[in-house]
Amino acid sequence: MLTISWELPIADCQLIRFDVISEEEARKRILEKVSTLEERAVPLAVALDCFAARDYFARLPLPAFDNSAMDGYAVVGSSCEKGGRLRVIGEQPAGPDRNLHVGDGEAVRIFTGAPLPRGTDAIVMQEDVTRDGGDISLNVNVGAGEFVRRRGCDLAEGQMILARGERIRPATVALLASQGFDDVIVGGKTNAAVISTGDELVKPGEELQAGQIYDSNSALLSALLQRCGVSATAVEHCRDDRQSLDDAIKRGIKNHVLIISGGVSVGEHDLVKEALRELGAKIEIWRVAVKPGKPFLFGWFESETVDSAGETPAGSTGTIPALHKCFVFGLPGNPVSAFVTFLQFVRPAVLRMMGATNLDLPQVPAKLAVGLTNDGDRPHYIRGRLEHEKFTPIGRQESHALFGLSQANALLRIDVGESLKADEIVDVQIWD
Ligand code: AMP
Ligand code: MG
Numbered sequence: 001m002l003t004i005s006w007e008l009p010i011a012d013c014q015l016i017r018f019d020v021i022s023e024e025e026a027r028k029r030i031l032e033k034v035s036t037l038e039e040r041a042v043p044l045a046v047a048l049d050c051f052a053a054r055d056y057f058a059r060l061p062l063p064a065f066d067n068s069a070m071d072g073y074a075v076v077g078s079s080c081e082k083g084g085r086l087r088v089i090g091e092q093p094a095g096p097d098r099n100l101h102v103g104d105g106e107a108v109r110i111f112t113g114a115p116l117p118r119g120t121d122a123i124v125m126q127e128d129v130t131r132d133g134g135d136i137s138l139n140v141n142v143g144a145g146e147f148v149r150r151r152g153c154d155l156a157e158g159q160m161i162l163a164r165g166e167r168i169r170p171a172t173v174a175l176l177a178s179q180g181f182d183d184v185i186v187g188g189k190t191n192a193a194v195i196s197t198g199d200e201l202v203k204p205g206e207e208l209q210a211g212q213i214y215d216s217n218s219a220l221l222s223a224l225l226q227r228c229g230v231s232a233t234a235v236e237h238c239r240d241d242r243q244s245l246d247d248a249i250k251r252g253i254k255n256h257v258l259i260i261s262g263g264v265s266v267g268e269h270d271l272v273k274e275a276l277r278e279l280g281a282k283i284e285i286w287r288v289a290v291k292p293g294k295p296f297l298f299g300w301f302e303s304e305t306v307d308s309a310g311e312t313p314a315g316s317t318g319t320i321p322a323l324h325k326c327f328v329f330g331l332p333g334n335p336v337s338a339f340v341t342f343l344q345f346v347r348p349a350v351l352r353m354m355g356a357t358n359l360d361l362p363q364v365p366a367k368l369a370v371g372l373t374n375d376g377d378r379p380h381y382i383r384g385r386l387e388h389e390k391f392t393p394i395g396r397q398e399s400h401a402l403f404g405l406s407q408a409n410a411l412l413r414i415d416v417g418e419s420l421k422a423d424e425i426v427d428v429q430i431w432d
Contacts, residue, residue, distance in 0.1 A: 018286040037188020049229030050186035051355040056162040061152035066116040069147040077122035077144035079104035123147035165357025187355020192257040193234040217261040240269040253326040262333030265295045291378040292337035292399035297330030334399035361429040366391035374414040383408035
């Protein structure tokens, strides 16, 4: 078992100035810092939403052998014509090849997926014959190749079936299984913890007092992580006091990723930045020119991993200590800000750690339902509904407006000074 050494570096007491940086700059700096975690083999059953850590190639063609596409009769196409009679010499169900040989004037009763008997090159559907004891008579003409699935017509042996960095989807799992793979080498497992800060927060299910609200960001961030293929190892709430926050951070940074919601702004109760710095975090980014989400924070902790028995591994065990890095994302507490900054900054980082190649949200063109202008000083993400290729802003475009967000399925980014006309074609990001 590995634990983390709490000999955290001494806080940097210098006053560090943070400039508000652009989204592009923030994303670039984050992605420069995070790296892919160590790959691992996982059983296919748990590979969904992981990312392949190597290229996979077909071991077998698909179909693996010529077989019947129908329940019917396997025949020699060239010797069949409408009205002809054939003797049924045997039966070939799906399963082991019975090695039947068929000549002119003969047929084999066959079922979907069964290997084609030797000599046959066509299947007559059972609906197209009349059975008469041990014979059939043909009610249709038969052409060679009819209702036969040829070996390799779907997939050739050696063809690439999954590229390194590609997400494993339900059909990918099926394809790997069809090739006999029972496990798959995927990118590293990302452990993530979520801390929601705020004295006003109450856990859903408990009773609210005046002035309190339910903590919805814990649920939101866990769900967003899940969409990235990560299940949060710990989700906890802490109060706006340093002891509670410091303790939660110390627990959280045992993970690869720590997401802290709230407390990253500039108020007296926004303690996250100070707590992180004093606990030894390197804070790389604080405040990004984006609406909503400006107070976004990114930093990391670096510590040596030691075994549970020792304080410091060097000397006592003689092993080389490994470096543990925990990347910390401080998201503003307003739910829409947390949502937007997660998608724009946390998601690509987590995907990179997991070995994904494509870190971008899917973008699709859409016709804008109304004209929109951004006369603010930050790029603005408008929440909207994409339906029938048309994007309509929905709900209040304010960072607390969770209901509007819940009705939205797409984001439109409008740059500073940009003016978009109704009916214009724009690219929108989708996440559902
Ligand atoms: P903060 O970023 O901590 O200043 O919080 C900004 C706003 O977001 C405040 O109105 C908070 O009440 C709200 N908020 C903070 N955390 C959460 C949360 N976990 N769930 C719902 N709302 C939150
Ligand atoms: Mg707060």
